[in-house]
Amino acid sequence: MTLTAATPPPDADTRTAADPAAVVREWNAIATDTIKTSLGPRPSGQVAIWEGFVSLAVYNAVVGIEGGYALYKWRERGPAKASSAAAAATAAHDVLLTYFPAFKERLDTAYADSLAALPAGQARDRGVDYGKRAATRIIELREGDGRFADVPFTASPAPGVWRPTPPAFQPFIDTWLARLRPLLLTSPQQFRPGGPPAMSSAAYAEDIQELKAMGAKTGSGRSAQQTETALFFSGNLVDQVQTAVRDHAARHGLDIAETARLFAAVNASASDAVVTAWDSKLHYGSWRPITAIRLADTDGNPATTADPAWEPLLITPPHPDYLAGHTTVTAAVVRALTGVLGTSHIDLHVSSEVTGTTRFYWSADALNRDVVDARVWGGVHSRAADVDGCRTGTQVAAWALDHYFQPVAKDGTQPSPPPRTVRQDRLADLAHSPFCD
Numbered sequence: 001m002t003l004t005a006a007t008p009p010p011d012a013d014t015r016t017a018a019d020p021a022a023v024v025r026e027w028n029a030i031a032t033d034t035i036k037t038s039l040g041p042r043p044s045g046q047v048a049i050w051e052g053f054v055s056l057a058v059y060n061a062v063v064g065i066e067g068g069y070a071l072y073k074w075r076e077r078g079p080a081k082a083s084s085a086a087a088a089a090t091a092a093h094d095v096l097l098t099y100f101p102a103f104k105e106r107l108d109t110a111y112a113d114s115l116a117a118l119p120a121g122q123a124r125d126r127g128v129d130y131g132k133r134a135a136t137r138i139i140e141l142r143e144g145d146g147r148f149a150d151v152p153f154t155a156s157p158a159p160g161v162w163r164p165t166p167p168a169f170q171p172f173i174d175t176w177l178a179r180l181r182p183l184l185l186t187s188p189q190q191f192r193p194g195g196p197p198a199m200s201s202a203a204y205a206e207d208i209q210e211l212k213a214m215g216a217k218t219g220s221g222r223s224a225q226q227t228e229t230a231l232f233f234s235g236n237l238v239d240q241v242q243t244a245v246r247d248h249a250a251r252h253g254l255d256i257a258e259t260a261r262l263f264a265a266v267n268a269s270a271s272d273a274v275v276t277a278w279d280s281k282l283h284y285g286s287w288r289p290i291t292a293i294r295l296a297d298t299d300g301n302p303a304t305t306a307d308p309a310w311e312p313l314l315i316t317p318p319h320p321d322y323l324a325g326h327t328t329v330t331a332a333v334v335r336a337l338t339g340v341l342g343t344s345h346i347d348l349h350v351s352s353e354v355t356g357t358t359r360f361y362w363s364a365d366a367l368n369r370d371v372v373d374a375r376v377w378g379g380v381h382s383r384a385a386d387v388d389g390c391r392t393g394t395q396v397a398a399w400a401l402d403h404y405f406q407p408v409a410k411d412g413t414q415p416s417p418p419p420r421t422v423r424q425d426r427l428a429d430l431a432h433s434p435f436c437d
Helices: 021-039 046-066 084-099 101-116 122-141 175-179 202-214 224-232 237-251 256-284 289-294 325-341 364-377 383-403 422-431
Strands: 002-004 345-352 357-363
Touching (some): 021 046, 202 364, 224 364, 325 345, 325 364
């Protein structure tokens, strides 16, 4: 990891006729801005859900025309010589307009600009028509998926059990995410881990002691660099991911199908990582560090001591500790990236609006490690919640890539894989072995 100045990587998203993939990057940026503006500073994983919807619609719209990869839950291939750029813009526009109708004016303006930059004619018209069908397919697939359902958190306050935290004492936010039908997985519980350490255990006591020493708002043992790391990853993680992936795709010259596939794999995996994390949050309902430390005299563990005045560096989000959403999502993103790219060298410039700095991550392990540490040093998650989240997110994305977004022959059939070389096996091993394993 390299810490650089607050200058972001060069903007490579200026579209030219020779770079149709820029349309995918542009509409990812439009989607991210629309979602972020609509939700505001909401401390929830909800943003990943909408990114997943848009990315899958764009993926189908593009690969249905370009070929090369298996469609997502769809069999309708696109017409010959259709514009995949027009299809991508249309699919993204229509999905966003369906779920964020208040942004119609700005979405329509951006869409008109996208189409105006493409040659008029039959190819563009065919692309528009196919993009509309791709968007409709995703919207139909997501009907009745459990969004915004009334899912109560019924556990009564007790030692170890989550309850609203200061300063706002908000209720458990977006509990419906725990029961949302996943985009890729078979159920929200598919990769539910075994749960946090027992309060009577030495592992639990070690986590509390580390949090008291390293996650405190004042008088902590953190270095300046550790504090910066906690702050760096305290904002909108999904937004950080989108910017980094756009930059990666542009710098590496990924074509339109490769770009659409990368965003679909990353964002659909992140979406299901959120569902998996919220399932565990609702199921285990474990209390947050601020509660655990202030009420340590009730946990029955002789190795912990209460500090009623303890405060974390960061404001605690309004949902339970286990699993940690940040680490579950980051690990899913990293595993999706390494799986698609075939290497653990993710080559990401990650920026933070909170600190105004940009970090370069060459290694998948380094990014996972920093996010795990950041949530402990911020005082908002136990290390067990972070590390188990990292492991779980890795499992989610690994399973997803085994079942979706696979290369196919031009006729849409799955080709027989060629014999693997020793070097390919080594790359696969690197891509599949983040530090949280």
